[in-house]
Amino acid sequence: MTSRLIYIIGASGVGKDALMQYARQRINGSLPVLFAHRYITRDATEGSENHIAISPQEFRLRRDAGLFALHWESHDLYYGIGLEIESWMNSGLHVVVNGSRQYLPVAAKRYQQLTPIIIEADEEIIRRRLETRGRETADGIATRIKRQPVLPADLPGLIRIANNGTLEEGGDTLVRSIHTLLMVS
Numbered sequence: 001m002t003s004r005l006i007y008i009i010g011a012s013g014v015g016k017d018a019l020m021q022y023a024r025q026r027i028n029g030s031l032p033v034l035f036a037h038r039y040i041t042r043d044a045t046e047g048s049e050n051h052i053a054i055s056p057q058e059f060r061l062r063r064d065a066g067l068f069a070l071h072w073e074s075h076d077l078y079y080g081i082g083l084e085i086e087s088w089m090n091s092g093l094h095v096v097v098n099g100s101r102q103y104l105p106v107a108a109k110r111y112q113q114l115t116p117i118i119i120e121a122d123e124e125i126i127r128r129r130l131e132t133r134g135r136e137t138a139d140g141i142a143t144r145i146k147r148q149p150v151l152p153a154d155l156p157g158l159i160r161i162a163n164n165g166t167l168e169e170g171g172d173t174l175v176r177s178i179h180t181l182l183m184v185s
Contacts, residue, residue, distance in 0.1 A: 003089035004181060005111040007099040010119035012144050013126035015163045016098055019119060022171030031182060034088050035096045039080040072103040094182060115181055117159040125164055
């Protein structure tokens with residue numbers, strides 16, 4: 001069985017972090033799947049994502065030392081996925097990461113067994129979630145909502161999950177999608 005990189009993408013406010021946390025708790029070792037954390041140059045208390053907060057200087061040091069399997073910049077922040085995911089995949093485990101839509105072509109080129117899953121939600125739901133989060137101004141929220149996903153036209157294997165309902169509905173859909181992917185690997 002070939003290990004798969006499950007690459008979760010979607011606009012800010014669609015609920016990626018919440019769905020990934022839900023799926024991680026539901027799967028809880030019952031499938032050969034690990035959820036990778038990200039290294040981000042953002043305070044650890046901001047947002048719901050369980051991430052490792054590091055300074056831009058430490059990020060550059062880690063990047064330049066080759067310690068990231070994937071890394072990108074977005075919204076004036078640096079994001080990285082640790083090189084440990086390659087050890088996990090070499091051990092036969094599948095890996096779920098919170099990725100970037102813009103970085104997807106690079107990640108797909110590096111990992112041939114990558115399956116992208118895009119989390120989507122209606123505009124009004126995204127607006128409410130971003131307002132509740134409280135990290136952006138009204139103008140910033142409007143800008144984020146206008147930003148459309150940048151996905152290649154020939155994106156093989158893309159899975160779409162609508163996250164307009166409850167956490168359980170969206171989370172169970174993500175868990176089923178991961179389970180189905182592993183059945184065909």
